[in-house]
Amino acid sequence: MSVKYQRLGFRRAYGAFGTMLALFCAALAAAALLAILGYVVVQGIGAINWAFLTQLPHPVGVPGGGVGNGILGTIIVIGIATLMAVPVGLLTGIYLALFGRGAIPEALRFLSDVLSGVPSIAIGLFAYAVLVAPLKHFSAFSASFAFMMLMLPLLVRTSEQAIRSVPQTVREGALALGMSNFRATVFIVLPTARPAIITALLLAIARVTGETAPLLFTAFGSQFWEKNPNNPMAVLALQVFNYAISPYPNWQAQAWAGALLLVVAVLILSLGARLMLRNAMRGLDS
Amino acid sequence: MSTDTGFRRVARFVSPADRGFAAVVYGGSILFALLIVALFVELVIGAWPSIVAFGPSFIWKSSWDPITSKFGALPMIYGTVVTSFIGIALAAFVGIMAAVFLSDFAPRWLATPLSFLIELLAAVPSVVYGLWGLFVLSPFVRTTIGPALQHVLGWTPLFSGPIYGVGLLTAGIILALMIVPTVTAISRDVIAAIPRDLREASMALGATKWETATRVVLPAARVGIFGACILALGRALGETIAVTMVIGNRPQISASLFAPSYTLASVIANEFTEATTSIYISALIELGLILFVVSIVVNALARVMIWSVRGSR
Amino acid sequence: MTAVVTKAGAAVLSTEDLNAYYGAHKAVGDVSIGFDRKAVTALIGPSGCGKTTLLRCLNRIHEVGFDARVQGRVLLEGQDIYAGDIDPMAIRRRVGMVFQRPNPFPTLSILDNALVCAAKGLSRNEKMACAEKALRSAALWNEVKDKLRSSPLRLSGGQQQRLCIARAVAAEPEVLLMDEPTASLDPIATAVIEELIASLAEDFTIVAVTNNMQQAARVSDRTAFMLADETGVGKLIEIDDTAKLFTKPSDSRTEDYITGRFG
Numbered sequence: 001m002s003v004k005y006q007r008l009g010f011r012r013a014y015g016a017f018g019t020m021l022a023l024f025c026a027a028l029a030a031a032a033l034l035a036i037l038g039y040v041v042v043q044g045i046g047a048i049n050w051a052f053l054t055q056l057p058h059p060v061g062v063p064g065g066g067v068g069n070g071i072l073g074t075i076i077v078i079g080i081a082t083l084m085a086v087p088v089g090l091l092t093g094i095y096l097a098l099f100g101r102g103a104i105p106e107a108l109r110f111l112s113d114v115l116s117g118v119p120s121i122a123i124g125l126f127a128y129a130v131l132v133a134p135l136k137h138f139s140a141f142s143a144s145f146a147f148m149m150l151m152l153p154l155l156v157r158t159s160e161q162a163i164r165s166v167p168q169t170v171r172e173g174a175l176a177l178g179m180s181n182f183r184a185t186v187f188i189v190l191p192t193a194r195p196a197i198i199t200a201l202l203l204a205i206a207r208v209t210g211e212t213a214p215l216l217f218t219a220f221g222s223q224f225w226e227k228n229p230n231n232p233m234a235v236l237a238l239q240v241f242n243y244a245i246s247p248y249p250n251w252q253a254q255a256w257a258g259a260l261l262l263v264v265a266v267l268i269l270s271l272g273a274r275l276m277l278r279n280a281m282r283g284l285d286s
Numbered sequence: 287m288s289t290d291t292g293f294r295r296v297a298r299f300v301s302p303a304d305r306g307f308a309a310v311v312y313g314g315s316i317l318f319a320l321l322i323v324a325l326f327v328e329l330v331i332g333a334w335p336s337i338v339a340f341g342p343s344f345i346w347k348s349s350w351d352p353i354t355s356k357f358g359a360l361p362m363i364y365g366t367v368v369t370s371f372i373g374i375a376l377a378a379f380v381g382i383m384a385a386v387f388l389s390d391f392a393p394r395w396l397a398t399p400l401s402f403l404i405e406l407l408a409a410v411p412s413v414v415y416g417l418w419g420l421f422v423l424s425p426f427v428r429t430t431i432g433p434a435l436q437h438v439l440g441w442t443p444l445f446s447g448p449i450y451g452v453g454l455l456t457a458g459i460i461l462a463l464m465i466v467p468t469v470t471a472i473s474r475d476v477i478a479a480i481p482r483d484l485r486e487a488s489m490a491l492g493a494t495k496w497e498t499a500t501r502v503v504l505p506a507a508r509v510g511i512f513g514a515c516i517l518a519l520g521r522a523l524g525e526t527i528a529v530t531m532v533i534g535n536r537p538q539i540s541a542s543l544f545a546p547s548y549t550l551a552s553v554i555a556n557e558f559t560e561a562t563t564s565i566y567i568s569a570l571i572e573l574g575l576i577l578f579v580v581s582i583v584v585n586a587l588a589r590v591m592i593w594s595v596r597g598s599r
Numbered sequence: 600m601t602a603v604v605t606k607a608g609a610a611v612l613s614t615e616d617l618n619a620y621y622g623a624h625k626a627v628g629d630v631s632i633g634f635d636r637k638a639v640t641a642l643i644g645p646s647g648c649g650k651t652t653l654l655r656c657l658n659r660i661h662e663v664g665f666d667a668r669v670q671g672r673v674l675l676e677g678q679d680i681y682a683g684d685i686d687p688m689a690i691r692r693r694v695g696m697v698f699q700r701p702n703p704f705p706t707l708s709i710l711d712n713a714l715v716c717a718a719k720g721l722s723r724n725e726k727m728a729c730a731e732k733a734l735r736s737a738a739l740w741n742e743v744k745d746k747l748r749s750s751p752l753r754l755s756g757g758q759q760q761r762l763c764i765a766r767a768v769a770a771e772p773e774v775l776l777m778d779e780p781t782a783s784l785d786p787i788a789t790a791v792i793e794e795l796i797a798s799l800a801e802d803f804t805i806v807a808v809t810n811n812m813q814q815a816a817r818v819s820d821r822t823a824f825m826l827a828d829e830t831g832v833g834k835l836i837e838i839d840d841t842a843k844l845f846t847k848p849s850d851s852r853t854e855d856y857i858t859g860r861f862g
Contacts, residue, residue: 094314
């Protein structure tokens with residue numbers, strides 16, 4: 001092959017340019033994240049104080065006020081959603097892990113994939129149609145229902161994987177001792193899979209903590225303290241949204257602060273989940 | 287005389303405790319399936335009056351007038367398509383480049399933190415993106431990016447017209463940011479799964495590392511990468527809150543990317559609680575149904591592609 | 600070809616024309632074998648000869664796997680364990696199993712592992728007595744009596760395996776199946792368990808699969824040799840008193856295996 005054909009110098013330069021471009025793209029994406037987080041911290045940290053975290057919103061024009069009811073509402077809505085999602089998700093995961101192959105398990109997995117791709121606003125419409133329109137009022141419970149739908153695919157898929165990842169010999173060991181499938185699964189296999197399942201739960205909660213779209217017509221929001229899930233309720237993500245699109249600088253500042261709270265919550269949950277997973281993996285290797 | 291246990295594809299549930307357990311497990315799974323089926327059914331029921339009233343012309347009519355109860359989805363479809371297209375175009379380029387860098391070029395000490403940061407982008411709530419988009423990106427588009435683009439490309443209809451800051455372009459950029467982690471993470475997996483022998487064979491033939499990456503590895507991974515892009519596109523199509531906050535919320539079709547517009551998801555978010563008549567509500571639900579169907583198709587397509595390259599999930 | 604069945608009346612566990620499948624592949628074909636009461640019977644043979652599959656049919660664990668199927672009869676004290684009305688769980692309590700790699704339940708303490716199969720409704724003292732008895736019969740009591748509440752994962756491989764033996768023994772089975780029990784252990788731990796097998800044989804009938812011929816010769820009273828035929832189906836070639844099988848085997852294939860000509 002002639003040296004002239006190889007054009008090594010040019011190709012090397014082209015490659016260097018390409019590599020730089022690729023590096024630039026990766027750095028750009030990472031920098032965008034830092035820029036967004038940075039902005040949220042800078043803009044939001046000023047407005048965070050005890051009053052902000054514990055007070056009710058003030059009426060328009062009255063300075064001060066807080067998102068106390070939104071924080072409470074977030075905890076209540078996510079709490080109820082978790083109570084509903086975990087049994088259904090875990091049981092379906094158990095079914096898929098125990099019954100493995102076959103038309104029905106595959107159909108369930110397909111449905112789970114379908115659900116994971118549905119836009120959250122459409123799920124909000126579902127919750128509206130089932131729990132708001134017939135009862136003729138907004139409620140935190142309908143928001144929990146929507147959140148449950150959002151959490152389910154994650155829970156189903158990861159609990160199936162978690163149960164599958166328990167070594168076969170543990171399950172066989174339990175069965176070989178004469179345990180029923182019930183005892184073997186509930187008392188031996190599930191506890192062994194527990195770290196992975198809890199990780200999945202934390203990630204599912206992180207996912208819905210920032211969700212706003214379904215809340216628009218399920219929880220709807222409120223200006224007051226509310227503990228009854230049957231009533232409309234303030235939720236932090238919804239408050240941030242409403243404040244952000246409002247024309248009042250006071251509220252806009254609070255929107256940044258609320259956004260900071262959301263970001264911190266989601267980060268703690270996501271990182272916490274990752275750490276748990278890493279520790280659990282280490283434990284199994286001992 | 288002799289027994290044949292027969293093929294057993296399922297775990298065996300015999301004792302009474304097991305029968306109760308089996309019932310509970312079956313029950314939970316059936317409930318799961320029913321919920322998803324109910325989701326589809328309820329959307330259809332809710333949309334039915336609108337489907338009946340407007341028929342297929344819903345999709346190509348462009349008037350969106352609550353007062354006369356004439357609804358057409360075209361502006362929303364246009365806005366959704368344009369913003370998603372901008373989003374995926376930007377995200378695909380940046381994301382695939384980033385994936386190539388992270389998997390084939392970056393040293394471990396760089397790749398791990400960078401990948402982590404990019405994945406973290408996926409965890410940021412939508413409303414935070416919207417907030418940033420509204421107060422940081424929109425002004426930036428209005429004062430810097432917009433005029434620059436108009437200066438260079440203003441002769442095309444795409445970049446003509448007044449620059450409000452909010453509009454199709456801003457929404458497209460925000461979408462790109464939101465879906466770039468998806469493209470990067472999956473593409474990176476797909477690229478990493480391409481066997482080393484392929485790369486080594488290419489290098490042994492005298493190709494540079496970059497040539498190997500772009501002319502050998504990427505083509506080999508193209509089906510999976512395309513699947514990643516389709517999956518990301520699916521996410522972009524359904525994104526609601528961030529888009530609502532930066533798109534201007536006006537039901538119009540305009541050639542300029544600087545113009546405000548509407549998407550299927552953002553119109554529902556914006557108008558649902560204000561909808562007064564039942565046909566209005568039904569039309570909005572029909573938009574939700576369209577979103578639902580499109581997302582299923584797109585996601586199924588994506589998974590088939592990714593699955594075929596990555597093997598079993 | 601059926602192998603020689605044991606002396607009349609001495610077999611507590613026996614099979615008749617047993618076939619076992621993984622999907623369409625037959626792993627064990629037409630095996631009829633008997634295991635003498637309170638004797639140690641070793642199953643030897645090259646990899647893939649079906650000895651582990653045969654073992655797993657004896658306590659109905661084979662069928663737990665996907666696409667696994669069993670045909671034929673297995674008689675425990677004269678009763679077919681595969682009969683339609685038999686509860687597999689009850690069989691597994693009467694026929695215990697120790698696995699190749701120790702598998703103590705990782706989320707239970709050592710004490711709870713040993714007590715997994717204890718009778719229900721025992722008082723605290725009765726439970727401790729039961730655990731102590733099981734752990735003593737596995738020669739583990741002295742080593743763990745001070746750390747009964749700690750995690751079994753802290754124990755060495757050999758200790759974990761003895762814990763699994765204690766756990767199986769606590770259920771008071773009639774037969775104890777062992778699937779290459781020392782395969783993952785070092786020589787010292789192996790020796791401890793081989794001694795243990797001898798003492799366990801005073802109370803239980805033992806069937807042990809082993810890849811180690813010397814171990815079979817050391818530990819067992821009777822030995823059975825299995826071999827896969829041309830189609831990959833595992834067949835029983837010969838079963839006899841251990842001393843006789845290793846010095847004067849009846850079948851030339853047995854002799855080839857024992858003298859190391861293959862396998």
